[in-house]
Structures are given as C-alpha cells and as structure tokens.
Amino acid sequence: MMKLRYVWSLSCVLVSSVVLANPIEDQIRIRQSTYAVMGWNTGKIKNQIVDHPETYNKDQIIAAANTLSALAHSNLLEELYGVGTDKGTGWKPTRLKADYFQKQDEVKEINARLIKETDELKVVAETGDVAAIKSQFGKLGATCKSCHDLIRVRE
Amino acid sequence: MKVIQQMVWDWPLRLFHWLLVLSVVGAYITGELGGSLTELHSLLGALILGLLIFRVLWGFLGTHYVRFVNFFPTPERLTAYFRGDWHGVGHNPLGALSIFALLLVLIALVVTGLFANDDIAFNGPLFHLVDKSSSDSLSGWHGWLVTILLVLVGLHVGAIFYYLLIKKNNLILPMVTGNKLLRSDQIVGSVGSCSIRHLIIAIYIALTIVWVIWSGLITD
Numbered sequence: 001m002m003k004l005r006y007v008w009s010l011s012c013v014l015v016s017s018v019v020l021a022n023p024i025e026d027q028i029r030i031r032q033s034t035y036a037v038m039g040w041n042t043g044k045i046k047n048q049i050v051d052h053p054e055t056y057n058k059d060q061i062i063a064a065a066n067t068l069s070a071l072a073h074s075n076l077l078e079e080l081y082g083v084g085t086d087k088g089t090g091w092k093p094t095r096l097k098a099d100y101f102q103k104q105d106e107v108k109e110i111n112a113r114l115i116k117e118t119d120e121l122k123v124v125a126e127t128g129d130v131a132a133i134k135s136q137f138g139k140l141g142a143t144c145k146s147c148h149d150l151i152r153v154r155e
Numbered sequence: 156m157k158v159i160q161q162m163v164w165d166w167p168l169r170l171f172h173w174l175l176v177l178s179v180v181g182a183y184i185t186g187e188l189g190g191s192l193t194e195l196h197s198l199l200g201a202l203i204l205g206l207l208i209f210r211v212l213w214g215f216l217g218t219h220y221v222r223f224v225n226f227f228p229t230p231e232r233l234t235a236y237f238r239g240d241w242h243g244v245g246h247n248p249l250g251a252l253s254i255f256a257l258l259l260v261l262i263a264l265v266v267t268g269l270f271a272n273d274d275i276a277f278n279g280p281l282f283h284l285v286d287k288s289s290s291d292s293l294s295g296w297h298g299w300l301v302t303i304l305l306v307l308v309g310l311h312v313g314a315i316f317y318y319l320l321i322k323k324n325n326l327i328l329p330m331v332t333g334n335k336l337l338r339s340d341q342i343v344g345s346v347g348s349c350s351i352r353h354l355i356i357a358i359y360i361a362l363t364i365v366w367v368i369w370s371g372l373i374t375d
Binding site: 035039042043045046050092134135137138139140141142143144145146148154155 | 277
C-alpha cells in the first residue's frame, strides 16, 4: 500500500512537472493545438459544403460544428492567453502580437462573436440545409479573420 | 505646328487596364472582408493572373506604344527625362518605372496567392506543392505586397491627378478613347491597328496557363 502511494505521488510530480515545466509555453502549445483542431474542422466543412458538395455528410458536419462550438466555449481567452504568452514557442514560435494585452475590448467582442457564430453553425448543421450552412460558415470565417488581422503577427 | 489626333493605347490595352482596375479593387475588398467572399477573391486572382499574362505578352505583340521595348526605362532614357530632354508620347521613363513596378508587384501578389492559405478554409490552387510553413510565409508576403501595392497605386493615381490639375494634361481620357492630341513632329510613323492574330495568341496563352493552374492538373 505504501508502495502504491509512493508510485502515485511520484507520478503526480512527474506529470505536473511536465505540465507546469513552462506554463507560458504550455499555454502557447495548447492554444496552437486548439486552432489546429479548429482548422481541421473548418477545412472539413469547406471541403464538404463548398468544394465538394457531393461528399456532404450531415453527421460529420454536425460533429464538426459541435467541435468548433465546444472549443469556442472552452474559456481559452482566460486560460491560454496569460501575461507573457506573446513571446515563446509552443509547437512553433507564437505569432501573438505584443499589443494583444492592450486590445482586450476588441478581443472579447470577437470571442463573443466566435461563440455566437459557432452556436448558430450548430443550429444550421442540424437542419441539413447546405446553403444555410455555407452562408453561416462564411460568417464564421470572417470572424476568424477579424481576429487574425487584429492579434496575429503577419509573417 | 499641326496638331492631330493619334491612337496611342490600342483597345486591348485599354480593356486590360480597366478590367485590371476593377478586378484589383474587387480583390482588395474581398480579401479584406474574407468569409464567404474568399471564394470570389480567389476567382478574381485567376482573372488578374490572366490579365497580367496577357499584358506581358502584349508588351511584345501589341502596337507601338504598348511594347515594352519602346518605353523600358533604361538609364539613358531616365537621365534624358530628368534633364528635360524627353519628348516622347507614351509612358514617360519615370511613369514606365511605375508601370513595371506595378506589374511586378501584381505578379508577385498573384504568385504568392497561388500558394497561400488563410488558416481558416482557404488554400490557394497550388498550396499542395509547398509545405505548410512555406505557405504561411508566402501568405505573409501576400499581405506585405498588398501594402506595397497600395503605395504604388497611390503614386499612380496621385501622378494622374498631378498631371490633370497642375500640368493640365488629362491622361485618363486617352486611356478611355485611346487617342492623344499630338504635334506632327511627335508622331513615330504609323502605329497601326492591333493584330487580331496576335490578340488571339495572347488571350489563348493566358487562358491556358490560368486553366492549367486552377484545374488541379499540377500535382507534386
């Protein structure tokens, strides 16, 4: 029993030391991963709704919309954009602009819009109306872009 | 001295010019707005590429004043111009510099756009030929080139208004009608009318290149 507890606490230390090794770089890496998953899902919607409508699969589009909405609701602004995260390397160097922290009003407005548009996408995905999904997907894309333009360094 | 009306800009050149104005303005607006308009932005990119290929070919196949060799801003022409010794008719050497700069920046814009992505839902028609990080830098360049283009367009339009208001020389009208009022000593023999055979060749090559790029035929 003692031995098990020893193993447990050792593994906790190991896990937390990995997770907390560099909290800033962890935030950057997790948010880069979040956007990669979002891109995977927007890419799937683009492919099935815009480029190849003959491949439209209602369940997959609903799943993609649900994923996007869940990530939009995931509190990422509060948890992954801490002070100091404008510099550092996750999977790759972050492109967050240094003046991100001075633009909080606009950032919060866009974040609210991201939540609203992905929620709306969920609703239209359920209806299976491809034209409506396409139009709502356009609104979501414009929302993504407004944030890219605001807080992301141009390469 | 006798003043006569002379055709300077042939009609394909004028059509090219105004289609380019419309499509570049459209591409700028759709590029800034994004969302559903990104599809239209890409289509306008195809149109602009076609127009640019046509213009390059027309620089060899067109009538006298639209041929590159007749207005290429060589150092001799530029120094003559700055000494006040240039009395030509078409693009003056300084204007020619601006024309070549505009063409080169637009070509670079279309080429970077072919490989670009927006990290949302758009991949350029040749995106698959490069890796993601190269596409990301080319997308960045695409954006910087827009900034450079805005400066060049500002200079272009500014120069036209300088000529119109200060030098009392309307350069816009000849780009519509094709004609300029010239003194008889400024005329360089016959400009001739444009060759329909050359026109068909230029349009055919431009359309073929655009079609091959957008058809997905180019794979790695």
